[in-house]
Amino acid sequence: MKFHNLNLSLLMACGLIFFQGQSQLPDEDLRERAKTVLGKLEKVPMERLRKPIVELGQRLFWDRRLSANGKIACASCHTVEAWGADRERYSVDARGNQTKRHSQTVFNSTLQPGLRWVADRKSAADQAEKSLTGSMGFERAEDVIPLLVEHGYGGKFSLAFPQEAAPLTPKNYALAIDAYEETLKTPAPFDHYLGEDPATLSDQQKRGLQLFLDIGCADCHSGPLLGGNDLQTFGIYQDYWLATSSEQRNAGLFESTNEESDRNLFRVSMLRNIAKTAPYFHDGSVNELSDAVRIMAKVQLDKELDDAQTADLVAFLESLTGVIPVNYRDPFESGSLENLNTEQTKD
Numbered sequence: 001m002k003f004h005n006l007n008l009s010l011l012m013a014c015g016l017i018f019f020q021g022q023s024q025l026p027d028e029d030l031r032e033r034a035k036t037v038l039g040k041l042e043k044v045p046m047e048r049l050r051k052p053i054v055e056l057g058q059r060l061f062w063d064r065r066l067s068a069n070g071k072i073a074c075a076s077c078h079t080v081e082a083w084g085a086d087r088e089r090y091s092v093d094a095r096g097n098q099t100k101r102h103s104q105t106v107f108n109s110t111l112q113p114g115l116r117w118v119a120d121r122k123s124a125a126d127q128a129e130k131s132l133t134g135s136m137g138f139e140r141a142e143d144v145i146p147l148l149v150e151h152g153y154g155g156k157f158s159l160a161f162p163q164e165a166a167p168l169t170p171k172n173y174a175l176a177i178d179a180y181e182e183t184l185k186t187p188a189p190f191d192h193y194l195g196e197d198p199a200t201l202s203d204q205q206k207r208g209l210q211l212f213l214d215i216g217c218a219d220c221h222s223g224p225l226l227g228g229n230d231l232q233t234f235g236i237y238q239d240y241w242l243a244t245s246s247e248q249r250n251a252g253l254f255e256s257t258n259e260e261s262d263r264n265l266f267r268v269s270m271l272r273n274i275a276k277t278a279p280y281f282h283d284g285s286v287n288e289l290s291d292a293v294r295i296m297a298k299v300q301l302d303k304e305l306d307d308a309q310t311a312d313l314v315a316f317l318e319s320l321t322g323v324i325p326v327n328y329r330d331p332f333e334s335g336s337l338e339n340l341n342t343e344q345t346k347d
């Protein structure tokens, strides 16, 4: 009997190990794959938000007076309601013109090697400096300087750039905005899943993640931002405008280079907070995330998704929604900068 019992408990022990192995292994596999192909977005240390250069950048970003018509701030087209992007398909600039493409979110954007839909700005500072003569409507970038003087920015530039005798320059304007945008990172449940808490994702979200990796979304949308790294043709298996019903056609990088090989090349969008940044694509032509997902599968991968697959993918993409950074708000509204200290301890 003893012998039997031993065998039984051995069997049971083996069974238990086997059983545990069964239930954990696929999940571990999935996490490992996701860690390798995608990856975790790191938090910004809270003390960084109080650096003079970051606070200066926040003011510059939200100050409507620093534009040619005195009415447009960066935040006019990169709103809180749209999680740093714009709810409108196109936005109106300080000259009264419509933008050529849809306004993208600034959250997490500084981690990309090239900015804008065709990655033609090499850094956030480059983007900000060129905005002065673009969206902000100035004739020359230097035209912002008298406005900075008039509105009392001298001291703040000196604090932010203590080594410089004459810090009021377009270059420093751009560096301060860059430093501010660096703090606009939005870690999400997906990062907890990869990190300390594998139970964060629901079964549906895990199915969506698995599909995202298996059918090839992640071949383009890779890295911690799930995209943002390179340019790809939009519309590989079908002209994109047939699927999106776009009113205007934009040919991507071709518009500026006129090289046939650049036709319809766009930067692979990052997908962080994607559930919050409708409308979708470079022309804001699609309102629903589920439609954007189906269109991607069709025109990029030649795959028709069924309803369940689409819902799983959308559920996974929702796990990329973080929280709006505490310093993404108008510092000129009374008290909001002063309140930063207490609120930042919240996660």
Ligand code: HEC
Binding pocket: 061, 072, 073, 074, 075, 076, 077, 078, 091, 092, 093, 094, 099, 100, 101, 102, 103, 104, 105, 106, 109, 112, 114, 115, 116, 117, 118, 124, 127, 128, 131, 132, 135, 136, 177, 181
């Ligand atoms: C009139 C609306 C408007 C204003 C004002 C505006 N932007 Fe934008 N922004 C856009 C549009 C549209 C794009 C996409 C441009 C493109 O690729 O064609 C964009 C792109 C960006 C990007 C690139 C994001 C990415 O993922 O690559 C950043 C960063 C950015 N803007 C920051 C700023 C800053 C800083 C200011 C103020 C100096 C500013 N924007 C003012 C409309 C605007």
Ligand code: HEC
Binding pocket: 117, 212, 215, 216, 217, 218, 219, 220, 221, 231, 232, 233, 234, 236, 266, 267, 268, 269, 270, 271, 274, 279, 280, 281, 282, 283, 292, 293, 296, 297, 300, 301, 313
């Ligand atoms: C061959 C590369 C490639 C593949 C594969 C691919 N995408 Fe994309 N994706 C892109 C590009 C490029 C864009 C930008 C298109 C544009 O110009 O608007 C984009 C845009 C998106 C957008 C809209 C982003 C925004 O900010 O509006 C979503 C959502 C998206 N992709 C999800 C997916 C999903 C889900 C899959 C898998 C079913 C997938 N993609 C497969 C290249 C790809």
